[in-house]
Amino acid sequence: xxxxxxxxxxxxxxxxxxxxxxxxxxxxxxxxxxxxxxxxxxxxxxxxxxxxxxxxxxxxxxxxxxxxxxxxxxxxxxxxxxxxxxxxxxxxxxxxxxxxxxxxxxxxxxxxxxxxxxxxxxxxxxxxxxxxxxxxxxxxxxxxxxxxxxxxxxxxxxxxxxxxxxxxxxxxxxxxxxxxxxxxxxxxxxxxxxxxxxxxxxxxxxxxxxxxxxxxxxxxxxxxxxxxxxxxxxxxxxxxxxxxxxxxxxxxxxxxxxxxxxxxxxxxxxxxxxxxxxxxxxxxxxxxxxxxxxxxxxxxxxxxxxxxxxxxxxxxxxxxxxxxxxxxxxxxxxxxxxxxxxxxxxxxxxxxxxxxxxxxxxxxxxxxxxxxxxxxxxxxxxxxxxxxxxxxxxxxxxxxxxxxxxxxxxxxxxxxxxxxxxxxxxxxxxxxxxxx
Numbered sequence: 255x256x257x258x259x260x261x262x263x264x265x266x267x268x269x270x271x272x273x274x275x276x277x278x279x280x281x282x283x284x285x286x287x288x289x290x291x292x293x294x295x296x297x298x299x300x301x302x303x304x305x306x307x308x309x310x311x312x313x314x315x316x317x318x319x320x321x322x323x324x325x326x327x328x329x330x331x332x333x334x335x336x337x338x339x340x341x342x343x344x345x346x347x348x349x350x351x352x353x354x355x356x357x358x359x360x361x362x363x364x365x366x367x368x369x370x371x372x373x374x375x376x377x378x379x380x381x382x383x384x385x386x387x388x389x390x391x392x393x394x395x396x397x398x399x400x401x402x403x404x405x406x407x408x409x410x411x412x413x414x415x416x417x418x419x420x421x422x423x424x425x426x427x428x429x430x431x432x433x434x435x436x437x438x439x440x441x442x443x444x445x446x447x448x449x450x451x452x453x454x455x456x457x458x459x460x461x462x463x464x465x466x467x468x469x470x471x472x473x474x475x476x477x478x479x480x481x482x483x484x485x486x487x488x489x490x491x492x493x494x495x496x497x498x499x500x501x502x503x504x505x506x507x508x509x510x511x512x513x514x515x516x517x518x519x520x521x522x523x524x525x526x527x528x529x530x531x532x533x534x535x536x537x538x539x540x541x542x543x544x545x546x547x548x549x550x551x552x553x554x555x556x557x558x559x560x561x562x563x564x565x566x567x568x569x570x571x572x573x574x575x576x577x578x579x580x581x582x583x584x585x586x587x588x589x590x591x592x593x594x595x596x597x598x599x600x601x602x603x604x605x606x607x608x609x610x611x612x613x614x615x616x617x618x619x620x621x622x623x624x625x626x627x628x629x630x631x632x633x634x635x636x637x638x639x640x641x642x643x644x645x646x647x648x649x650x651x652x653x654x655x656x657x658x659x660x661x662x663x664x665x666x667x668x669x670x671x672x673x674x675x676x677x678x679x680x681x682x683x684x685x686x687x688x689x690x
Contacts, residue, residue: 261452270457274394277453278401281385283446284345285402287439288381289409290416291352292318294435295359295371296505297417298428305365308637315505317368318375319630325379326623333383333615334470342451345384348377349443356433367429382597382622383615388450390614391467392460393541395602396549400537403594404530407586410504411526463544464606467613478612479620482604485674486617488667489596490624492557495656495663496593497625498632502652503586506645513646514578525579529587533594540599546607547675553595553603554668558661560591565657568650585653592660596621607675 265273295314303310355374359367389398417435420426426434456467470478479486503510511521518524536556543549567584570576576584601614636648 258448258451261448262454265452266454270394273453274392274398276449277389278398280446280449280453281389281398281402282405283442284450285381285385285405286409286412287443287446288349288378289405289413290439291349291356291432291436292374292378293410293413293504294417294432295356295428297414297435297508298421298431299508300428303364307641309641310364310368312633312637313365313368314371316630316633317371319501319626319633321372321375322379323375323623323626323630325376326619326626329380329383329619330475330616330623331472332380333387333619334475334613336383336387336469336613336615338387338455341384341387342447345381345447346444348380348384351377353433353436353440356436360427360430360433364429379622379626383619385450386618387467387613387615388453390602391456391464393463393544395464396541396599397538399599399602400534400540400594403537403597404534406500406594406597407526407533407590408523408530410507411522411524414507415520415523464546464602465609466611467605468611470612470616474612475616478610478616481610482608482674485604485667485670486620488663488670489600490621492592492660492663492667493596493621493625494628495660496589496596497622498629499589499649499652499656500593501626501629502632502645502649503589506649509645510649511582511646513644514582516578521579525583525586528583529590532587533590536591537595537599540603546603547672547679549599550603550607550675551668551672553600554664554671556595557592557600557664558668560588560593561657561661561664562588563591563657564588564653565661568654568657571650588657589653592664604671607671608678 265276268276295318296311298311300309300311300314305313352374355370359370359374361367362370385402386399389395389402392398413435416438417431420431420434421428456464507522511517540549540552543552564585565588567576567581567588571578571581571585597618601617604617605612605614636643640648
């Protein structure tokens with residue numbers, strides 16, 4: 255406690271730019287460490303195991319995503335009403351529960367240990383909202399959120415690489431590997447979380463530019479949904495598609511690469527590192543745009559571009575104009591150009607554009623809950639309806655659909671929010687409030 259207070263006083267004296275960089279790295283590190291407790295199991299293949307004619311690994315993915323999905327629904331209220339002083343303790347307790355579940359996964363024999371992945375997924379679903387609450391509502395939120403969101407790309411490949419090394423080099427069993435991977439990230443998690451907790455609250459200028467972020471009660475949440483219902487519906491449709499594809503790529507990347515004839519334990523980190531840098535630079539530059547509506551429109555343009563890139567690269571791959579590695583890089587880049595903004599800056603700039611007193615966590619968890627519900631539904635339908643289709647083939651066709659439908663939906667979303675913002679701007683001017 256004394257260390258935390260001393261560190262907080264020290265950080266408060268730092269220049270704003272340095273505070274921003276440290277907060278960004280702390281958020282990135284915290285969420286990357288969380289990924290070690292969530293996604294390490296996907297580095298295993300668990301080949302040759304089936305229960306009720308469904309692969310054992312698919313059961314594991316379904317169980318974890320089911321827990322994660324229920325967590326997102328619970329988080330709509332939990333994150334919206336969150337009081338900031340409880341955040342570090344809650345994060346440690348939630349990740350601790352998830353880690354104990356991985357120990358159970360290692361000890362309990364299959365298939366009974368499938369339930370451990372469900373238990374693992376539920377607490378981890380709240381971590382994003384907890385971490386992002388440290389960053390939202392600041393004039394530098396774009397940069398910090400961009401760095402945080404890169405963990406969605408980088409951490410997945412990095413954790414899978416660590417998991418594969420434990421299996422292939424250290425000969426750790428696939429069932430024990432997730433628990434040991436978590437152990438490697440336990441101390442870094444504590445360090446990053448301490449730095450995150452030391453960051454000062456948003457300044458008066460931050461609040462002036464981005465609107466004050468506050469907990470929301472039930473009536474306020476209902477009012478928010480009614481106000482933006484058409485845009486929220488469009489957002490959810492796009493987000494569900496992108497979440498499904500991101501989850502398939504995340505959970506079955508080993509199988510997809512194998513289906514494409516590429517077997518390299520480091521390919522995950524290589525490709526995802528390239529994607530991470532490009533997405534980070536693209537989103538981080540939005541910090542230079544102070545006018546919220548303009549930035550919000552550019553974010554839509556990024557999503558549309560990402561969807562188009564995913565679809566076009568798939569067409570080129572199908573016609574043999576590009577190879578598998580190039581396609582997976584471009585398709586992954588396109589999907590994350592669409593997906594990452596929703597997890598970071600889309601709702602941040604939406605709230606700032608409309609001067610709506612609320613918080614990102616509430617609307618983010620509405621989208622997330624539907625996204626992961628869609629993800630688990632697709633997994634079940636695929637395994638029960640077309641279990642013989644390879645993940646590589648399924649991924650290729652699904653990327654095409656996501657690119658086309660997502661691009662059209664994002665264009666419709668841009669039109670709706672832009673027109674709505676113009677009306678809001680007129681109303682603000684009529685009562686002598688200068689729009690942001």
